[in-house]
Amino acid sequence: MIMTPNxxxxxxxxxxxxxxxxxxxxxxxxxxxxxxxxxSTPVASEDLAKHIGYTSEELAxxxxxxxxxxxxxxPNALAALQPGEVVLDLGAGGGFDVFIAGKKVGAAGWAxxxxxxxxxxxxxxxxxxxxxxxxxxxNVEFRLGEIEHLPVADNSVDAVISNCVINLSPDxxxxxxxxxxxxxxGGRVAVSDLALLKPLPSAxxxxxxxxxxxxxxxxxxxETERMAQEAGLGDIVLKAKSAYIDGMVDWxxxxxxxxxxxxxxxxxxxxYVTSLEITARKPTATTAAKLPL
Numbered sequence: 001m002i003m004t005p006n007x008x009x010x011x012x013x014x015x016x017x018x019x020x021x022x023x024x025x026x027x028x029x030x031x032x033x034x035x036x037x038x039x040s041t042p043v044a045s046e047d048l049a050k051h052i053g054y055t056s057e058e059l060a061x062x063x064x065x066x067x068x069x070x071x072x073x074x075p076n077a078l079a080a081l082q083p084g085e086v087v088l089d090l091g092a093g094g095g096f097d098v099f100i101a102g103k104k105v106g107a108a109g110w111a112x113x114x115x116x117x118x119x120x121x122x123x124x125x126x127x128x129x130x131x132x133x134x135x136x137x138x139n140v141e142f143r144l145g146e147i148e149h150l151p152v153a154d155n156s157v158d159a160v161i162s163n164c165v166i167n168l169s170p171d172x173x174x175x176x177x178x179x180x181x182x183x184x185x186g187g188r189v190a191v192s193d194l195a196l197l198k199p200l201p202s203a204x205x206x207x208x209x210x211x212x213x214x215x216x217x218x219x220x221x222x223e224t225e226r227m228a229q230e231a232g233l234g235d236i237v238l239k240a241k242s243a244y245i246d247g248m249v250d251w252x253x254x255x256x257x258x259x260x261x262x263x264x265x266x267x268x269x270x271x272y273v274t275s276l277e278i279t280a281r282k283p284t285a286t287t288a289a290k291l292p293l
Contacts, residue, residue: 031131054154055286063171069100072132074163074192075089075097075161075162075190075191075192076097076100076101076104076190078161078163078190078191078192078277078279079101079159079161079188079190080205081101081104081105081109081159082104082105082189083104083105083106083108083109084105084106084108084109084277085105085109085158085159086105086109086110086111086112086157086158086159087101087104087105087110087111087112087157087158087159087160087161088110088112088150088152088157088159088160088161088182089101089111089112089113089114089160089161089162089163090113090114090143090147090150090160090161090162090165090166090175090179091114091115091116091147091162091163091164091165091166091168092113092114092115092120092124093113093115093117093120093123093124094120094123094124094127094168095123095127095128095131095140095142096125096163097113097161097163098111098112098113098124098140098142098224099111099127099131099140101161102131102135102137102139102140103137104134105139106137106139106140107137110139110140110141111139111140111141112140112141112142112143112152112157113140113142113143114142114143114144114145114150114151114152115139115142115144115145116144116145116146117252120142121142121144121265124142125142128140129241130140134276146179147162147165147166147167147169147175148171148174148175148178149178150172150178150181150182152182153182154181154182155181155182155183155184155185156182156184157182157183157184157187158183158184158187158188159187159188159189159190160179160182160183160187160188160189160190160191161185161189161190161191162191162192162193163191163192163193164192164193164194165193166191166193166258167193167194167195167217167218167219169217170217170218172219172223172224172227173227173230173231175230176227176228176231178235179231179233180231180232180233180282183282184282185282185283185284185285186282186283186284187281187282188278188279188280188281188282189228189233189278189280189281189282190277190278190279191277191278191279192275192276192278193218193222193224193276193278194217194218194273194275194276194292195218195219195221195224195273195274195275195276196218196219196220196221196272196273196274197220197240197242197271197273197274198220198271198272199215199220199270199272200218200273201262201263201264218273221238221240221274221276224238224276224278225238228278228280230289232283233280233281233283234279234280234281234282234283235279235281236279236280237277237278237279237280238276238277238278239276239277240274240275240276240277241275241276241277242270242274242275243275
């Protein structure tokens with residue numbers, strides 16, 4: 001189990017719930033004046049989304065408030081969703097990626113969002129009405145649950161997406177096992193997450209505030225690949241997008257000022273942290289039989 005030092009699993013979950021509950025309720029940061037735990041400002045949320053690949057058309061169709069600037073990549077684009085598919089979003093927040101995915105899979109498809117924060121879930125469910133009015137679609141739902149214990153049946157989804165959430169989990173290997181469990185054989189993973197290029201100073205890692213801010217919970221790129229492999233996934237491709245970090249973070253946010261204070265002189269968080277695109281696939285019975293023992 002990969003866990004933040006000196007902090008038990010349930011404490012991590014509680015701190016994350018509290019932090020993101022504040023964001024959902026007020027539109028403010030859990031740690032400072034900026035709007036998100038990842039540091040973007042309200043004005044910058046749309047610019048950030050465009051910077052990481054979301055189109056103006058996709059953003060314009062979203063219910064108000066669904067884009068809270070919590071993204072660190074574009075898993076919807078990575079997933080290449082097709083009409084009629086079932087897609088699952090881990091840590092759905094206000095529904096940002098679920099609503100975009102719903103349009104991609106269309107009336108014959110289904111988009112499911114899972115989140116453990118009740119306030120986020122309420123916000124997402126409230127947004128469904130606007131989504132239906134703007135798209136004419138009734139193909140999204142949101143479920144309360146932890147990503148380590150997904151309220152989703154085995155072998156039931158075509159694609160799993162997630163945007164800047166797995167880094168928050170205190171048990172990341174279990175998340176990857178759950179992803180593999182719910183995917184249909186041949187199903188695929190498309191995740192954007194934060195990962196480490198090198199270990200963070202211990203003072204940053206031990207900060208719960210930094211964990212909620214998406215930084216201290218990140219693990220090395222190589223660890224992410226190992227966890228996906230051990231969960232039984234194949235065709236794993238990892239692509240670092242370090243430039244995203246400088247674009248997504250307001251370095252004046254009090255959280256990041258505290259992080260910077262604990263870094264060696266002249267270093268900044270993007271020297272340690274990268275946005276990581278992760279794609280993988282669950283083997284079919286045929287391909288699994290060909291894998292080496």
